[in-house]
Amino acid sequence: MSKNDTFPFLEVRAVSFRHATVPVLHEINFRVDRGKILGIYGPSGTGKTTILRLVAGLERPESGMILRGDIVMSSPSALLPPHKRGCSMIFQNFALWPHMTVYKHVQFVLPKGERAETAQKLDTILQAVELTEKQSCYPHELSGGEQQRLAFARALISQPDCLLMDEPLSNIDCTRRKKMLGLIQSIQSEKKHYYAVCDP
Secondary structure (H helix, E strand, O other), rough: OOOOOOOEEEEEEEEEEOOOOEEEEEEEEEEOOOOOOOOOOOOOOHHHHHHHHHHOOOOOEEEEEEEEOEEEEEEEEEEEEHHOOOOEEOOOOOOOOOOHHHHHHHHOOHHHHHHHHHHHHHHHHHOOOOOOOHHHHHHHHHHHHHHHHHHHHHHHOOOEEEEEEEEOOOOOOHHHHHHHHHHHHHHHHOOOOEEEOOOO
């Protein structure tokens, strides 16, 4: 990725998208400068999740382009694979793996060569999301709020360049919601990354 700070950290230019023959987005434009947090608001069905999926590389735009710095990540003729975008995404349905424990979920996303050296890192993130006592549990043994906090931990442990969140706080109680927001803001402030938030 380009390190040229004269470009926006993320730019969406005239992006349109449709599901089959149904138009979803029409010439959407926005930019996010380095160190900023973007919130996307709107009624259900207006394409908020689709925008996140397009930025993550899970969908290809019908027209327009998505850029990171001066690098084209998405266009009708080009699509940078999701794993090369430096993004983590917290899905609305959490997308947890039923056969993995809490600890394994968080450990799995780390590069294999780093796993043996990151026990402290894993312990720190589990403590931050208050799941230390649940690290041996499977997703079906967790409450909705605990599952959502696990999705946070899994997304944050890899220290992504951007964090895409689809209704990230909907199942978390008010007290823990403030803690999660504080955690996101502290990492954003430290790393100067951008965060696109859908229906917070």
